[in-house]
Amino acid sequence: MSMLTRVGNDLYTGARSFDFVGKRVVWYSIGAAVLILAIAFTALRGGFVFGIEFRGGSEFRVTGSSAAIEGTAAATSIAVDAVDEVVTGANPRVSIVGSDSVRVQTEQLTPGETDELRAALADAYGVTQADVASSFIGATWGADITRQALLALVVFLLFASVVMALYFRTWKMALAAIVALFHDLIITTGVYGVLGLEITPAAVIGFLTILGYSLYDTVVVFDKVRENTSEDGVESRRTFAQSVNLAVNQTLVRSINTSVVAVLPTAAILFIGSLLLGAGTLRDIALALFIGTLVGTYSSIFLAAPLYVHLRENEPEVKKQGSRHKAARPESGAVR
């Protein structure tokens, strides 16, 4: 049997146990610190870098160029020189797309400048003008997608909160799960902000998918928590916090297994996307999901569960629980 199975056995019986709930101040602090770092660094960098779909601008695509095969650095310098020749301050961004295409994005150019730059790029890369496709992108597409994405976020949170509150029969689980969700979302977007990665519509898709995954993961943990805590009433020897902690430990192996299994295909897309395609839909979706899945697993265990205990432990019913052997002792003594 694999090591993980043995660990699983010990975790299940409680022979081995990680104190997820007890050390919650530590986890909260880590969470808060990471959030602050993510926001601060993003702010220091001057906010997010948005893709051309959000900024609007001109895009040129050179196909069949040998420079693209030589590598990004070579391709970039050629493009930057060509752009500088034609127009100053156009702020070109160059990336390799596919195996032999170069993508050059600039600020929005006038039709005259566009034609000039097309010719210049064709010259610089040694291809014919027909191999240089040019296009403008108005900024409405990005604005559209952002507005709709925010709307989707709000509606999803509403629906998911109601469903969870009904299923778990307590809004506190829903709240804990949603807090964890925001943690995941902010950290993932934060990674984009800190590293200065471009936020494209595909990345936004990735962010939105984290919504589903983060809650999915938390829900599986909470389902075990609900099961364990509903089994023990006031009679239980374990305190509420201990019960929750046992539940998290018991689902730990499952959490690890499911996360690994969820991350593997994402990693495959990320790898293939970066290697074969360069910047593009696949890589952008996969990167957001890759980060989101890992953070989502962490937050389900280290944030959502302790937070739930935090929310519940001052309830009078819950407070009583686990205090039995202290309170009951003199009574049993009196009977005997």
Next chain:
Amino acid sequence: MARSTPERNAIRSLVWLLVIIVGLIAANGASVLFNNGQWTPKLALDLEGGTQIILAPQLASGDQVDQEQLEQAVAIIRQRVDAGGVSEAEINTQGGENIVVAIPGVPDPATIERIQSSAKLEFRPVLLADLASNQILDDPEATDEDSADGDATDEAATDDEAAEGETAEPTPSASPTDASDPAWITEELQREFDTFECSSLDVVGANVAPVDEPLVTCEAEGSIKYILGPVEVEGEAIANARSGLIASSRGVTTNEFGVFIDFNDEGTAQFREVTERLVGLTGIRNQFAIVLDGRVISAPRTISAITDGSPQISGNFTQESAQVLADQLKFGALPLGFEVQSSENITATLGLSQLQSGIIAGLIGIALVIGYALIQYRALGGVIIASLVIAGIVTYLIITFLSNQQGYRLSLAGVAGLIISIGVIADSFIVYFERIRDELRDGRRLDGAVEAGWKRAFRTILISDVINFIAAAVLFVLAVGNVRGFAFTLGITTIVDLVIVALFTHPMMQLLGRTRFFGDGHPLSGLDPKALGAVYRGRAQFRQPQSVPAVKRASSSREAQRRQTIAERKAAEARGEGEDAR
């Protein structure tokens, strides 16, 4: 041999699954045979290449298009294109004045027509009408298109009056007092009208005149030409338009189809003014023309003044033609006219390489998941593999089916959704297997553990899939473009996940639990109770005492303490009290 209940249930579930798969294959086969369907899903623009259409606004000279108008136009065109199914059309503004419509594949003429006709809709009074020069005078088909009887408030008619070529007296010297004033018809305009060829409309494209000047144009079919007065109500004033059966004055639904318009407040006031004036006029000037893209799509007679802003148009409508007119009125309420500037086919080279990368990534993803499953779950990994294969087949069939039936197109984002769903689907199996292992740890026999584990695991799988499905559904409904394709595949695979885990994985476990290999917990089965630390092995067999390391013994005694009976616990407490007392 009589079969036990779980075994019977398992076989029944598997039969259902088979029925679903055969049904999907049959449905796909049917569309391949009868509806030009394919056995492979259709691909979207980013995987297949496609057509990009650039639309330029048609403006009266001197007018400038502003950003707000363009955005409104984009929204309306998107609505129209999406009305044709999930086609993942991407619609952008470009260069501050053009609109780019990207359509996957080669769009059918109807789709192009629909996009192109996004245009300026206006209501103008009819000043003069005549048969188009290429028409024979007494061609009845050409003239009674919109005419009708009945008690509708407005009645479309372009018949006798038009055929007579009635000419209002031109009084070019006086300046016109209202939109219906024949004084609009100057000699110059009359000359233009006389020589106007309806066929020239097709060449010129959208026919545009400033809103405060008269317009010479033709009916959409090109059979009647008109001189129309200045615009009285703009298309934006239409809040809604729909088609339906007309109710008679007694409220009884007739068999006649009509078009119902709702104006907004401004439009209501304007339209009342128009109809109050027109109702008093006779002949051709009693009619007003609804002009879309510079062409008259309908020229109803005014029977009474419409004061409530909700006119209805009756005529020889079929259900279809009424719907067409209603759609034209509703979606045609664009502030701008558009002309297709270029329509360009994008080659599929990049799309193909993206598709290949997607497939490679998917295969690598599956291989990694399978490898991990085999390491973690030994022979049980085989069940995961089989389940993934079945899930893959069902998903493929569903997507192909929707592609054939609904025109769904698989985009790169959709492929990403599929790959990611591998993980989500495998997650369900893991949740289930871990539950079975938990039950084994509690000392159940495998067949009991499978049933008990299933009950608990299914709840978890159900709620987590519901959450996932909500995410996918919300994204699909609210998000635009690319996101929809992604949400679509994610939503479908979530449902497939539930079906597979209930109709395949669980029945397989029920059946496998009866085999000696799994039932007796072979070390390679992944369900070895010994390895799982179970205390009670079933059939009254207890595990042989083994020498255990001190640490393990300590932990076991803690565990034993936890599992004390009430009597033991009381005894222990009593001992504890005794110590306290000392």
